[in-house]
Amino acid sequence: MxxxxxxxxxxxxxxxxxxxxxxxxxxxxxxxxxxxLRLKKADNTxxxxxxxxxxxxxxxxxxxxxxxxxxxxxxxxxxxxxxxxxxxxxxxxxxxxxxDMTNFFRQYHSISPFLVNDDAPPEKERLQSPAERDSLNGSYECILCGCCSSQCPSYWWNPDKFVGPAGLLQAYRFIMDSRDHATTARLENLKGPYRLFRCRTIMNCAEVCPKGLEPSHAIEKIRLKMLNVTGHGGGLEVHEPGSGLDKNS
Ligand code: SF4
Ligand code: SF4
Missing domain, CATH: 3.10.20.30 (Beta-grasp domain)
Structure with missing residues (x-):
């Protein structure tokens, strides 16, 4: 070979x-x-x-x-x-x-990839309906390999400003999570011309994902979520978490 x-x-x-x-x-x-790996046995450099x-x-x-x-x-x-x-x-x-994946993980961490919920912890788990749980399908499976962001022209040109498809898929994963209370802050965090909107819908990300995930669709859904929150695009109003905004509005 x-x-x-x-x-x-x-x-x-x-x-x-x-x-x-x-x-x-x-x-x-x-x-x-x-x-x-066989090749590496022949040339261990x-x-x-x-x-x-x-x-x-x-x-x-x-x-x-x-x-x-x-x-x-x-x-x-x-x-x-x-x-x-x-x-x-x-x-x-x-x-x-x-x-060097330092910037890739910096962008990943910038979307706060963890559940935000200040309620007193329940005795066991935080319950979800089957439909709420199903809404996470297609996002939680990401293994953070970086294939998508590294194949994205928008990420090549603005790696410091554009979150990239991998980070945005994870942003979507927590925006959609019925147990998370920080939807508004998460959307606010993606405002502006670069962090989310630098995606040009070229779809390279979905083409190459080895897990068959579609970050580009998640990006589109975040945009729609922004529209739903404000009633218009690009001018997201600031709402504090817990201000009464329906998570699924
Ligand atoms: S290519 Fe797929 S699995 Fe890899 S980081 Fe992107 S979304 Fe996650
Ligand atoms: S759809 Fe958006 S995030 Fe995916 S490769 Fe294209 S520009 Fe990048």
């Missing part, structure tokens, strides 16, 4: 370059990650992240033949050769296929 892999060691290289490899996969190498090998941790996200994905759930069979492997685009490269 032929591979062309982006290499970059900041201690010796002035810029990334492509290195060609040829390796014979073993019969048990069904997934691309199996082949890359090759650097990448990986952990669970089950498409759950998201750490082996990379650009595979021009499209972001997880190496561990990408089948070797049918891959066009040479298989071109690059680090996630738009993120600073630390080394070879490893990128």
């Amino acid at each position: 032929k591979l062309s892999v982006s290499r970059y060691n900041p201690e010796v290289d002035s810029k990334p370059y492509m290195q060609d490899y040829e390796i014979e996969p073993a019969p048990e190498d069904h997934m691309l990650l199996d082949v890359i 090759l650097t990448l992240r990986k952990s669970c090998r089950e498409g759950v941790c998201g750490s082996d996200a990379m650009n595979i033949n021009g499209r972001n994905g997880l190496a561990c759930i990408t089948r070797v069979h049918g891959l066009k050769e040479p298989v071109v492997l690059r680090p996630l685009p738009g993120l600073p490269i630390i080394r070879d296929l490893v990128v």
Whole structure:
């Protein structure tokens, strides 16, 4: 199997370059990650992240033949050769296929990815109806691999200002949660031309998500939620949490 892999060691290289490899996969190498790890046995200078090998941790996200994905759930069979492997685009490269995700997680943390509810804790769990629970489907499954934000042109150009599809999907996840009391503050936090509205609905994010999620639809629903709260777009009124705004208004 032929591979062309982006290499970059900041201690010796002035810029990334492509290195060609040829390796014979073993019969048990069904997934691309199996082949890359075999390659790493032959050249242990090759650097990448990986952990669970089950498409759950998201750490082996990379650009595979021009499209972001997880190496561990990408089948070797049918891959066009040479298989071109690059680090996630738009993120600073630390080394070879490893990128710096500091800004990605800064944007994620900026949407307060936790339940806000000042009520006294119940004896057991905070109950939801089946319909309320169902409204979280399609958002809580995100593994924060970064494939979507890294394939989003709006995020490339404004990574410091635009939250990006991954963070916005999580914003939506808490906006929709019937147990959360901070809907208004969450919407307020996304006001302005950049944090939410920089999305141009190009849909790259939904194209590449390895979990089949659709951040672009979540972004659209947040916009609609803003319209519902204020009755008009772009001029969100400020309401303190608990001011009587119906969460599902
Ligand atoms: S939405 Fe999908 S692509 Fe984006 S971070 Fe979550 S799992 Fe990864
Ligand atoms: S739909 Fe929005 S968030 Fe998704 S890739 Fe396009 S611009 Fe980025």
